[in-house]
């Protein structure tokens with residue numbers, strides 16, 4: 001007898017609208033920040049056009065700062081959701097801090113190393129992904145800290161903690177630059193793993209970050 005596989009699944013609401021807004025604000029602002037950040041670091045246009053017909057460095061910096069504010073707002077939103085979001089969005093669901101989560105971490109490592117084909121149809125993020133997202137969240141806070149120290153060194157409290165942490169703006173700029181690489185490497189691995197999971201398992205992972213809905217086994 002032919003079995004209709006789709007009949008065994010049901011749609012369930014997984015990611016709130018706020019989480020999806022955070023994801024896409026974060027992802028798109030990072031693209032703008034990396035491109036303009038590279039330009040600020042190494043302006044590839046002819047600098048003779050600065051201040052004449054066009055003003056590429058000023059534009060790049062302006063876009064960088066606007067995207068930087070969007071990025072900072074997104075991080076505030078995620079911090080809120082870590083505490084007040086739905087079960088899948090809370091920090092307690094993504095860290096290896098209880099038996100269920102430690103078990104999921106082990107299972108995910110086995111799956112990703114092709115040691116097993118067993119897939120635990122967990123509703124939220126798997127714990128390996130969730131921990132890497134939290135690390136990215138911390139890297140983002142470091143970018144905001146160094147970015148605002150570079151932008152507003154004259155503001156009293158920013159210059160005092162910035163000076164205490166980095167001493168000079170040059171050091172902060174160096175740290176800002178190095179951490180950028182985390183986001184680029186993360187984005188490549190992230191996309192690879194999302195596509196890999198989406199091809200292998202029937203939850204509709206990629207569409208869930210647009211629609212908020214995932215498919216789960218019907219009980």
Ligand code: HEM
Pocket residue numbers: 030033034036037038040041061064065067068069071072143144146147148150151173176177180183
């Ligand atoms: C993932 C996020 C970010 C990335 C990838 C990024 C990347 C970069 C890069 C590559 C540079 C050039 C530094 C160098 O010389 O190597 C830069 C400069 C800078 N960024 Fe960011 N940035 C990010 C977030 C932010 C945020 C949130 C702010 C805060 C508004 C910010 C403010 C600045 C400032 C003020 C500069 C110096 C501009 C100048 O000296 O003209 N950045 N950024």
Ligand code: HEM
Pocket residue numbers: 019023026027028030078089124125126129130133136183186187190191194205206207208209
């Ligand atoms: C076309 C591009 C992208 C697609 C299709 C995509 C897709 C997804 C999907 C399906 C998830 C949920 C995965 C899971 O359950 O573990 C997710 C989460 C996430 N993505 Fe992306 N992503 C994209 C770009 C990016 C970029 C560029 C970044 C940042 C560098 C990023 C950062 C994140 C983060 C931090 C999360 C965790 C969300 C949370 O806090 O709960 N994504 N993404």
